Amino acid sequence: MxxxxxxxxxxxxxxxxxxxxxxxxxxxxxxxxxxxxxxxxxxxxxxxxxxxxxxxxxxxxxxxxxxxxxxxxxxxxxxxxxxxxxxxxxxxxxxxxxxxxxxxxxxxxxxxxxxxxxxxxxxxxxxxxxxxxxxxxxxxxxxxxxxxxxxxxxxxxxxxxxxxxxxxxxxxxxxxxxxxxxxxxxxxxxxxxxxxxxxDFKKEVYSDLTGERGILMGALAGMFEAQYQVLRENGHSPSEAFNETVEELTQSLMPLVAENGMDWMYANCSTTAQRGALDWRHRFRDAALPVFKQLYESVSSGNEARITIEANRQSDYRVKLEEELKEMRESELWQAGATVRQLRPERQPQEDTVN
Incomplete structure (x- = not known):
């Protein structure tokens, strides 16, 4: 090893x-x-x-x-x-x-x-x-x-x-x-x-269920929705709200984190962005920490497993799942996302050929 x-x-x-x-x-x-x-x-x-x-x-x-x-x-x-x-x-x-x-x-x-x-x-x-x-x-x-x-x-x-x-x-x-x-x-x-x-098997499933419900999927989707809503309520266009919430994160900033870490991403942003992110980082952490603790307790107690098993046993589970995913897909946030993805530069030559 x-x-x-x-x-x-x-x-x-x-x-x-x-x-x-x-x-x-x-x-x-x-x-x-x-x-x-x-x-x-x-x-x-x-x-x-x-x-x-x-x-x-x-x-x-x-x-x-x-x-x-x-x-x-x-x-x-x-x-x-x-x-x-x-x-x-x-x-x-x-x-x-x-x-x-x-x-x-x-x-x-x-x-x-x-x-x-x-x-x-x-x-x-x-x-x-x-x-x-x-x-x-x-x-x-x-x-x-x-x-x-x-x-x-x-x-x-x-x-x-x-x-x-x-x-x-x-x-x-x-x-x-x-x-x-x-x-x-x-x-x-x-x-x-x-x-x-x-x-071990227990740690794997505890970390996995926490991650999926937390930062990997659940928390990420929730944070996207919250910021997008605040921007739209304050008069920002769908393009502006989506680009500042999702597109810049996934297409520009996260690749920098993947390349060399969070500090590397900070170092490659403006001093204004650096200062604001450093000042607000702890506030978001402190706000989210109690929720993550509740989440881990729900996982380790077996409650999340019970919810999952009971839901999957329902004969209409797939129908209800599709309804939930459709609601997400058809929300303004992700409709804006579908449009923005079509406008990424690498997509344009292919679309020009089709048209």
Whole structure:
């Protein structure tokens, strides 16, 4: 393992230097990796593993849209694309990449195919951590492991094709064979991770649920809406309000943060922006901190898991979800966004050609 220093804290991580792809392929040369589910994480992980030289098959419900997507991606029915139960039977490593709701529904089928020595792989600690609600309790004679890329499957695949990687956490819940560590790290390298940092199933799901509801999605959307509303109420046009709220952040400032950190972004802005941001930073932090504490408590108590499971059990969940997303999509804020995106310079030549 490599050692990284984060201020005064030292952390051990796994990089491609000490665990190269060739070693990963060798570790899993006798394994059949069955990707169960071809929705959010499935395509990226499956295709990256396949391109990296691993023995991969996909399990998916036949005649579904995701089955058709798998075929379009080059998976061949009867060769490396199978119904879910047959994939469970064929695989020695079962990558359980269905949605949390899908994992609960399919668990009785998967469990009966988890014979001694197999490995059960997750990219989310939800099902195991909240097993009193999900019923997912793995047999004692299989390895239970986790690799959680810190981003969507789409990003994982896109970065892989660009010759880059997406950082991932890894965890071992159960080591029945004595090979759980080498299996999980080999899979982490195989799916295209930049580097791997250690966690456990509980910490992974607590951080993941907090992040999704917080700064990654929920808080971000809420802050966008609040600032846009204030600007519009004070007479600013939709173009001005959207560009100052979303477009400048996503297209100009966040790439600078990604490149060299927040201070680098500040250093590349005007002194007026620097001074105002530094003065207001602590006020926003102090205002948000109680909300984040409430959020973490709701996650760690299992309340967020209960809400999620109950919502997904409703027969009209997808209908209600689409209604909520439609409300967001059709709001003035995101209608302005759709227009602004069409006017980005890189889009204009293509549109001129069409017109």
């Amino acid at each position: 490599a050692k990284l220093k984060f201020g005064n804290v030292e952390e051990e991580v796994v990089t491609r230097e000490e665990f190269p792809l060739e070693k990963a392929v060798e570790v899993l040369k006798d394994e059949t990796i069955a990707i169960l589910g071809y929705g959010v994480q499935g395509p990226g992980q499956a295709l990256n593993l396949k391109d990296n030289g691993f023995n991969v098959i996909v399990g998916q419900r036949k005649d579904s849209k995701t089955w058709e997507k798998a075929v379009a991606d080059g998976w061949v029915p009867g060769k490396d694309l199978f119904e879910l139960e047959e994939a469970c039977e064929r695989g020695t490593i079962l990558q359980y990449l269905l949605s949390d709701a899908g994992q609960i529904a399919l668990w009785p089928t998967v469990k009966k195919h988890l014979t001694a020595g197999k490995a059960l792989y997750f990219s989310h600690g939800f099902g195991v951590t909240f097993n009193e609600q999900t019923g997912i309790v793995p047999p004692k004679d299989v390895d239970v492991i986790l690799v959680a890329p810190k981003g969507s499957g789409t990003s994982l695949r896109r970065l892989f094709l660009e010759g880059k990687g997406l950082n991932s956490s890894y965890a071992i819940y159960q080591d029945a064979t004595g090979r759980a560590y080498e299996r999980v790290v080999a899979l982490g390298i195989g799916v295209g991770s930049g580097y791997l940092f250690q966690t």
